[in-house]
Amino acid sequence: MKNEQRVQHIVEDFDENKFRDSLINWFKTEQRTLPWRDNQDPYRVWISEIMLQQTRVDTVIPYFNNFLTKFPTPEALAEADEQEVLKAWEGLGYYSRARNLQNAVCEVVEAYGGIVPSDPDELGKLKGVGPYTKGAILSIAYDLPEPAVDGNVMRVLSRILKVEDDIAKQSTRKLFEAMVYRLISKSDPSSFNQGMMELGALICTPKSPSCLLCPVQEQCRAFSEGIETELPVKSSKKKQKKLPFVTLFVQNESGEVLVEKRPDQGLLASMWQYPMVPLTDVDEADVRTWFYGEYGLTLEIGESIDKVKHVFSHLIWEMQVVPAVVTGGELDRERAEFVDSKKIFELPFPVSHQKIHKHINP
DNA sequence: AATGCGGGGGT
DNA sequence: ACCCCAGCATT
Secondary structure (H helix, E strand, C coil): CCHHHHHHHHCCCCCHHHHHHHHHHHHHHHCCCCHHHCCCCHHHHHHHHHHCCCCCHHHHHHHHHHHHHHCCCHHHHHHCCHHHHHHHHCCCCCCHHHHHHHHHHHHHHHHHCCCCCCCHHHHHCCCCCCHHHHHHHHHHHHCCCCCCCCHHHHHHHHHHCCCCCECCCHHHHHHHHHHHHHHCCCCCHHHHHHHHHHHHHHCCCCCCCCHHHCCCHHHCHHHHHCCHHHCCECCCCCCCEEEEEEEEEEECCCCCEEEEECCCCCCCCCCEECCEEECCCCCHHHHHHHHHHHHCEEEEECCCCEEEEEECCCEEEEEEEEEEEEEEECCCCCCEEEECHHHHCCCCCCHHHHCCHHHCCC
């Protein structure tokens, strides 16, 4: 059945006007004070929405304030050095967001005179701007009645309207978009969309929702049946694969430490790290030989001084941290260099390797 | 349609 | 442990 027909069926006997009014009134009185709600500046809304992808509000706030201070306008961000942008993103995760954002801002400056497009097609073509972010910018910054369906919205609507589709599937997001097109307030789409997300964040939470405080409890089908914690339905993802490494803390005669820039694609792209030896490819006894082949340096390797476990969304690094000093050879490795302790903190490091910084002054 | 892509907080 | 979070790009 087509989504529009399903929506028509689902909202039968549902008081849409009452729902809109209750939601928007609740949002206007109960919304949190957040830095990106100071005004409707599309650039600020854009930055906030990118940072908020898969990331909690409390985590984003300090990053947002710092980022806007460093890069207050599209022009400032477009001109900035990529490493500087990554440094401002350091610790926030999903670093391709930062790289895509800068790429998109450059396009806005060059093709649209620095004005964030209010045209859905133009906006949606920008790097890093997907269906959710597009709708969020259009509704919040430009007051256009476009759906902005994120995890909150799917959870709230699945409960209110008792929708049992698997929200892990792409097709289900489109069903909810069709639903929002039908339900959204044409006079205040911004408060409607933000109200849905705010409700999901403050009241209609995943584990133990505060239904007694909910402004639309009266209309919630899941609550009336006592199945609010059974929804939404979401298929579980498989668990992470463990990858073992030896991570080398290599110092030269001057006490400088060897670090390297990761490739510009893939995991932690263009971030910095200490050299890692994958124990899936290299035997622990052959680390010294392997390192000479890869880096052109001979080492005297010490005893392991630390064990670092780092969990990603799709894999787990288990790193043995091993100190070493250079005994000979010539550094022959792209994007690798010895740096002093001052320089090292100016480079963008993923959290996994920040855990190793503490050994800088042994 | 499925997978890769970070990191932190809640339960 | 597991789940989730104001998701997107790539295949």
